[in-house]
Amino acid sequence: MTQLGVVGGGTMGAGIAEIAIRAGDDVLVLERDQAAADAARARIEKSINRAVSKSKISADDAEQALARLTLTTSVSNFADRELVIEALPEIEALKVGFFAELDKITAPTAILATNTSSIPIIRIAKDVADPSRVVGVHFFNPVPVMPLVEIISSLASSPEAIETVTAYARDHLGKKTIQAGDRGGFVVNALLIPYLVDAIRMYESGYASKEDIDTGMVNGCGHPMGPLTLSDTVGLDVVLDVAESLYDEFRQPHYAPPPLLRRMVEAGYLGKKSGKGFYDYSS
Numbered sequence: 255m256t257q258l259g260v261v262g263g264g265t266m267g268a269g270i271a272e273i274a275i276r277a278g279d280d281v282l283v284l285e286r287d288q289a290a291a292d293a294a295r296a297r298i299e300k301s302i303n304r305a306v307s308k309s310k311i312s313a314d315d316a317e318q319a320l321a322r323l324t325l326t327t328s329v330s331n332f333a334d335r336e337l338v339i340e341a342l343p344e345i346e347a348l349k350v351g352f353f354a355e356l357d358k359i360t361a362p363t364a365i366l367a368t369n370t371s372s373i374p375i376i377r378i379a380k381d382v383a384d385p386s387r388v389v390g391v392h393f394f395n396p397v398p399v400m401p402l403v404e405i406i407s408s409l410a411s412s413p414e415a416i417e418t419v420t421a422y423a424r425d426h427l428g429k430k431t432i433q434a435g436d437r438g439g440f441v442v443n444a445l446l447i448p449y450l451v452d453a454i455r456m457y458e459s460g461y462a463s464k465e466d467i468d469t470g471m472v473n474g475c476g477h478p479m480g481p482l483t484l485s486d487t488v489g490l491d492v493v494l495d496v497a498e499s500l501y502d503e504f505r506q507p508h509y510a511p512p513p514l515l516r517r518m519v520e521a522g523y524l525g526k527k528s529g530k531g532f533y534d535y536s537s
């Protein structure tokens with residue numbers, strides 16, 4: 255059993271907490287206030303109940319897993335965590351500040367991991383006294399379903415920390431792991447995000463309808479969902495954040511987010527999580 259701390263109980267944090275309690279870990283999830291903590295718990299319970307209804311887990315196991323979950327609004331409760339996975343929004347200053355705080359609270363042997371989609375790990379470790387304990391562990395959405403975890407080593411990460419999180423993700427959580435270098439987007443998002451923003455550009459230009467773009471990639475290439483549906487699933491705010499990080503890192507035009515993506519995020523059309531994106535999910 256690992257004493258795991260998860261910072262943020264949104265889509266990704268809740269998914270990570272769910273698979274960890276199902277694997278037998280004692281999991282503490284940090285949220286900013288009680289309402290957000292209640293929402294995170296509800297998210298995890300809903301997903302576990304779905305697994306029960308699909309007979310992927312027994313009702314007894316689900317109950318025991320949920321008994322291993324604790325929600326907190328105080329970071330000081332992270333003092334006994336052996337591993338912390340941060341899953342906050344992609345705001346660099348927010349992550350840097352949190353890691354500085356975690357550095358003071360946790361034991362020096364604790365590993366501090368970030369689930370960032372695209373921000374270089376060494377920048378997040380900037381204010382941690384010993385950056386060798388900071389690593390990247392990048393999960394994919396939906397976390398209970400997608401087998402992959404990218405393990406990212408910064409220039410300062412220790413081989414021991416990398417080995418520990420690789421074993422945790424692979425042997426304990428049952429995920430497939432790959433190693434990625436500390437460049438914006440790592441392996442998967444560096445390939446995926448240009449494809450998604452290209453699809454948005456194609457739709458924005460009026461060249462093809464959203465349905466035809468999605469149908470084309472599902473039926474022509476065997477993708478499980480088309481790029482506009484996938485953008486709605488990932489969250490348009492996340493697609494925008496990652497595209498901006500990639501553009502910032504490489505300065506290549508094909509990473510630049512198209513205006514339509516910005517306008518949709520500014521309008522609060524974030525995809526499935528907000529009920530509206532390229533498609534309507536309100537019902």
Ligand code: 3HC
Nearest residue numbers: 301308371393394395396398399400443478479484488492
């Ligand atoms: N939580 C748990 N299980 C889920 C789920 C969720 N949110 N969504 C779907 N599932 C399960 C279903 O229960 C079902 O299980 P079963 O086959 O055992 O019954 C299985 O997944 C298939 O689901 P559905 O039949 O409802 O629907 P689909 O066949 O369309 O599959 C999907 C859904 C698995 C999400 C599939 O469409 C898919 O693989 N899409 C691509 C997802 C993807 O590319 N993710 C990566 C995004 S990039 C990212 O996360 C990185 C970030 O940094 C940007």
